[in-house]
Amino acid sequence: MDKKILTLNIVVSILILVVIAMIASDVIAYKLSRTFPSSLKKESTLAPAVRRNDLAAFSSILEKGLFGKATQGRLTPIAQAEGPAATSPNDLILLGTAIGSFRETFAFILRQSTHEEKVFRLGEDVFDIGPLVSVRKEGVEIQSGDSRIKLLTPTEVPGEAAGAPGTASQAGSLASKVSPGGYVIDQRALTAALDNIGQAMSDARLLPNSKDGKVEGFNVSEVKPGGIFAMVGINNGDTLLSINDFALDSPEKAMQTLVSLKGQSRIKLDLIRNGRPTTFTYDIR
Known part of the structure; x- marks a missing residue:
């Protein structure tokens, strides 16, 4: 035991x-x-x-x-998924600029690969490249890492001079007056002018008209004869307030509204000329 x-x-x-x-x-x-x-x-x-x-x-x-x-067969390695390709500087086209104070300075840029048109404020990132650091009438600069990328506005036609103040006779061959403040514009001429939106954006200089810290339209200068602005009767010294009843209270709206004119059958412009509110209507035929 x-x-x-x-x-x-x-x-x-x-x-x-x-x-x-x-x-x-x-x-x-x-x-x-x-x-x-x-x-x-x-x-x-x-x-x-x-x-x-x-x-x-x-x-x-x-x-x-x-x-x-x-x-019997082959062993194929699994391909790793690649991320979206970064935007190349050669893929970008500068369509136009608007220059005012820091918050009222913009660039209108086209990404060709995706046909995307976008307005960028000074300091904002341009797609996935980097911030917009400089905006001038002739071009812009984008900071990409340690280097700067320069985009130039579409080349101006040699020999063209800025329109003289108070003259809109160049539009006479494209627009005909049918009533006080009423005009008819040739549809083919308007379409041709808007087909090259980059050139159209350089047909005049638009500076924000600021009142009490808010944008109320754009002061127009350097109107080119034969350009889209001269075609619709805008003169140097005008203040463009709205297009088709869309108030132009930011550079983005001004640029996007100009682009949207293509395909319209009627255009209405509200502006101030010589200190007086003026309205023009255009039938596109």
């Missing part, structure tokens, strides 16, 4: 020692993992690469068709 009890005690003691050893092993492993976390992370990051190499080692088996012709 004593022998049986002794044997049982020995077995129980051995089991207790095994349990203690397992607990001690877990405690030591936990402390080591807390002490050397970086080495464990390196091992975990290397594991997928090792697995890929292990998989590549079986490519010869697949190519030789070890398990019959039905299983």
